Each structure stands twice: as C-alpha cells, then as structure tokens.
Amino acid sequence: MDEDLRRIIFETFSEVFETMFFTFLEPLEEAPGKEELGRGRFIEAKISYSGGCKGDFLFYFPWELGKNITVNFLGVDEDEVLDGQITDTAAETANMAIGSLLGKLDPGGKASLAIPQARVLADFSPETMLDEVGLCMFNTEFGTLWVVGTHE
Amino acid sequence: MAFNILVTDDSETMRAVIKKTVSMSGVPVGEFHEAANGKEALAVLAGTWIDVILSDINMPEMGGMELLKKVSEDEDLRKIPLIFITTEASDARMEEARKLGVAGYVKKPFQPETIKAILYEVLEKAYAHRLADKPEEAAGEESDF
Numbered sequence: 001m002d003e004d005l006r007r008i009i010f011e012t013f014s015e016v017f018e019t020m021f022f023t024f025l026e027p028l029e030e031a032p033g034k035e036e037l038g039r040g041r042f043i044e045a046k047i048s049y050s051g052g053c054k055g056d057f058l059f060y061f062p063w064e065l066g067k068n069i070t071v072n073f074l075g076v077d078e079d080e081v082l083d084g085q086i087t088d089t090a091a092e093t094a095n096m097a098i099g100s101l102l103g104k105l106d107p108g109g110k111a112s113l114a115i116p117q118a119r120v121l122a123d124f125s126p127e128t129m130l131d132e133v134g135l136c137m138f139n140t141e142f143g144t145l146w147v148v149g150t151h152e
Numbered sequence: 153m154a155f156n157i158l159v160t161d162d163s164e165t166m167r168a169v170i171k172k173t174v175s176m177s178g179v180p181v182g183e184f185h186e187a188a189n190g191k192e193a194l195a196v197l198a199g200t201w202i203d204v205i206l207s208d209i210n211m212p213e214m215g216g217m218e219l220l221k222k223v224s225e226d227e228d229l230r231k232i233p234l235i236f237i238t239t240e241a242s243d244a245r246m247e248e249a250r251k252l253g254v255a256g257y258v259k260k261p262f263q264p265e266t267i268k269a270i271l272y273e274v275l276e277k278a279y280a281h282r283l284a285d286k287p288e289e290a291a292g293e294e295s296d297f
Binding site for chain 1: 162163164165166168169172210211212238239240241242243244245259260261262263
C-alpha cells in the first residue's frame with residue numbers, strides 16, 4: 001500500500017471517528033512486537049467495493065474500543081449498551097469509513113459498496129496480521145484499531 | 153404541526169442515532185417509524201401517514217435508490233420528500249438521485265446541525281405546499297437542492 005493511500009485512509013478514518021464517535025486516531029508506523037500482542041475479544045468487520053475500482057477491507061476492533069465508540073455513538077451509559085449494538089456499530093463504522101474513502105478514490109461513483117458484515121471473535125490475536133502488506137494500525141484510548149485493506 | 157418521520161437504514165444503531173439527532177434538533181415529531189430496507193419502508197408507507205423519509209442508500213434486499221424510484225413512480229408517495237443520509241454521496245450518484253426527485257442528502261459522517269438544516273428546509277417546503285393547498289403543483293415541482 002503506497003504512502004498516499006495510507007495518508008488518505010488516515011484522514012478519512014479520523015474524520016469518521018472524530019465526527020461520529022468523538023474518538024481520536026493516531027497512526028502507528030510500526031507494529032508492536034509479538035510479545036506485546038495479547039489475545040482477546042475482538043470484533044471483525046468486513047466490507048468490499050467493486051465497479052470502476054475494487055477493494056476489500058477488514059477492521060479489527062478490540063472489544064473495549066467497539067464498546068466505547070458505541071457508547072459515544074448512541075449517547076448512552078456503558079451499562080446500557082448491548083453486544084448486538086456493538087457489532088452493529090462496528091459494521092456501520094466500516095461502512096462509513098470505506099464509503100467516505102471510496103468517495104475520494106472514486107469521485108465518479110462507478111464503484112458500489114457491498115453490505116458490511118461484522119462478527120465477534122472471542123479469542124483473537126492480531127499477530128496473524130503482522131505480515132499483511134495492506135496493514136494499517138491506529139492507536140486509540142481503548143486499544144489499537146487494526147485494518148487490513150487492498151485497493152486496485 | 154408535528155411530522156411523522158420514516159427512518160430507513162439497515163443499521164439499528166444508526167436508526168437510533170438519527171432519531172435522537174432529529175429529536176434534539178427541535179423539529180416537531182409526531183411519530184417515528186423505522187424500516188431496515190426499501191421493502192420494509194414501502195410496507196410502512198402503504199399503511200401509515202409519513203411526512204418525510206430519511207433513508208440510507210446501501211441496504212440489503214432493496215437499497216435506497218430503488219426505494220426512491222418506487223416512491224417517485226407512485227402518484228401519492230412521490231409527494232413525500234425523501235432525504236438520503238448516506239456514505240454514497242458521489243456527484244454521479246447524487247445526480248441520479250436528483251433526477252428521481254430526491255429532496256436532499258446528508259453525507260455520513262454527519263454533524264447533527266447538517267441534518268437539522270436540511271430537514272428544516274425540506275419540511276418547510278412541504279408545509280408551504282400544504283398551506284397552498286395545491287398538491288398537484290407541489291408533486292410536479294422540481295427540487296432545487
């Protein structure tokens with residue numbers, strides 16, 4: 001993934017997270033060492049697009065990050081949030097982030113977004129993604145958001 | 153005068169956020185109705201008085217563009233303004249929507265103020281049309297969004 005695309009992804013995702021979830025993203029240039037990566041509960045959200053261009057993106061939200069953005073999105077207390085709402089918010093985040101990105105990469109609107117999908121991964125480690133070429137990492141107050149994507 | 157609003161989005165949390173945003177905007181709301189796709193929206197429209205439709209585009213079963221097309225083809229339904237709240241707001245997509253008579257659009261991610269401004273603008277037009285009591289002209293009038 002080239003640096004221009006990484007910059008556009010960061011700017012686009014930051015706009016989505018700040019506007020909708022009051023959450024700030026900080027790009028991580030280097031992946032943490034394997035020894036720093038634990039296992040835990042994550043939400044995986046995936047979305048693709050095709051048409052004039054095509055792409056696939058996978059988002060991995062640590063559960064606490066997913067919960068926090070859902071709390072901010074809905075404007076409710078932490079103990080009021082349901083697991084289904086957290087998964088739904090992750091899918092909608094992928095939709096907004098990649099939909100906005102597509103608006104910049106494909107201003108003519110030839111490509112169409114697929115329906116986003118999300119699922120809970122009960123025991124996941126991001127270690128499996130460390131060698132991915134299209135890996136982007138964003139630090140947040142509630143853990144690292146991992147994104148793996150392709151665009152062509 | 154309160155307005156009945158149909159919120160159509162496949163994301164339940166997004167529907168909740170849109171309802172909350174509209175409620176806090178000061179727009180007088182009679183009832184909120186919800187649909188998860190265009191098909192469900194048409195079912196609601198078949199049996200309920202709706203004043204304005206807020207709809208996503210990217211939805212399973214029937215997306216927002218097809219919903220807009222169905223609404224625009226129906227003599228009664230086409231009087232109901234439809235506003236897209238969507239990530240898919242490219243110039244080409246919005247030109248297509250404009251030709252089908254969309255009343256306005258809000259791009260996700262959105263600021264609450266943007267929804268408020270567009271909703272007020274669209275509802276004031278609809279309200280003016282009702283006051284004028286000339287529905288046949290209102291239905292044929294072009295949107296200038």
